[in-house]
Amino acid sequence: MLRRHHHLIRSSLRVLNITLRSSWAPSTTRAFHVSALNKSLNPSLIDKDPTSTTLTAEQTQIERLFSYSNxxxxxxxxxxxxxxxHSLQVYPTTAGKTVSGLQGHFQQMLMRLTKPKSVLELGxxxxYSAMAMADGMPKGGVLYTCEKDPKAxxxxxxxxxxxxxxxxxxxEGVTRKDTTIEVVEGDGLSSLALLHERNLRFDAVFLDANKGNYVNYYNFILDNNMLTDEGYILADNVLFSGLVLNSEERQRNAAAGSPSSSSKGKSKKKKDAGDGEWNRETFQKFADxxxxFNKHVRDDPRVDVVLLPVFDGLSLIMKRRQ
Known part of the structure; x- marks a missing residue:
């Protein structure tokens, strides 16, 4: 899951006061900035350094458009x-890995439109996204969600x-939901193997886990016929803050043995404790x-894909009709 544009967090933005009232969110009041968890409509179409905390006038306008749309x-x-x-409280620097409310609502609407009975989420x-999608699924549906981090x-x-x-x-006093969510703990490929052993197939898949394994996840699902004939895959972060625009040149330079210009002037950004550090080169590596992945899917004769330039890029992938 992409670190969702913390450079957009600004003290000038409207502050929301949210009261936490449940066993998973201890009773307290916590203020947080809208931008901390809500991405702009299309942050990937503006030129920026993902490790920067500076907000340009253009980015401010996009933030305003997001707020208006929301x-x-x-x-x-x-x-x-x-x-x-609660996510911001538990993961103060990486809470933005959660999808925004606007994207969560979009995914819920997509579930209502397509009515999948069986959904897989990787990540x-x-x-948040699992709960949003589950609320849009038809009665009796099951959503399987895979997570590597034991704490999460x-x-x-x-x-x-x-x-x-x-x-x-x-x-007591809580009505069972019409849709069940089952958490599968472990890395993505191991979880996929377990689900495959159970002979499960899915009407919809939300791909939002380790970016370096997107191709492997995708291939495992299609190679093992885990997607139903009318099913689809929704892949998140496929524009990766716009850094995919630099990937072709970097890959050509790497093949030719030339050094990458983006490795110069690294600015480090601390993540949550125990997670190490991020810098522009790391972001660019994941964008690569x-x-x-984007090229692999585009060139795969088994599917049709449309890459939507919304949020941080969403690819809608469907099996090609014979």
Whole structure:
């Protein structure tokens, strides 16, 4: 999951006060900036350094467009606001890995339109997108979500238990949801192998895990016929802050043995404790993985794809009709 544009966090933006009121979010009031968790409509079309904290006039305008779009859309229920705030509390520097409310609502609408009975998500994090999609699925649907980080997997399980998405929900007075969410803990490829052993196939897949493994995830799903005939894959972050625009030249230079210009002047940005450091070169490396994935899907005769320049780039991938 991409570190979602923390350079857009500015003290001048409107501050929201969210009251946390559940077992997974201790009772307290916490203020946070809109931009901390809400990406602009299309941050990938403006030239910027993803490690920078400077906001240009153009970026400010895009932030305003995002805020307008968000304000003119039907809001998701309060539980999603509380989860965003809780994510910021638990993961103060990487909470932006969660999808924005606007993207979460888009994915929920997509579920309502396509009515998938079985959905796979690679990359749970705190469970926001899983919960948003589950609320849009038809009665009796099951969503399987895979998460490598044990802490995030535990917290998301608690969330799904609290809100009655789990089959084991024991909360009195809480009505069981029509859709079940099952957390599969482990790295993406191992989780896919386990699900394949259970002979599971999916009507929809949301791909939002390790960017370096996007091609491997995609190939495993298609090679093992885990996608139904009318199913689709929605791949997130396929523009990767616009850095994919530099990938072709970098890959040509690498093949020719030339040094990459983007390795100069690295500016480091600290992540959550234990996560190491990010810099522009690291961002560009992951963008190169995404560019390789984009080309791989485009050239795959088994599918049709449309890459949508919204949020941080969403690719909608469907099996080609015979």
């Amino acid at each position: 304000s003119q859309s039907t809001p998701l229920p309060e539980k999603f606001d509380r989860l965003h705030a 749970t994090f705190m469970g 997997a535990r917290l998301s399980r608690e969330l799904f238990e609290e809100h009655a998405y789990s089959p084991s929900t024991k909360n 993985y995404i560019h390789t």
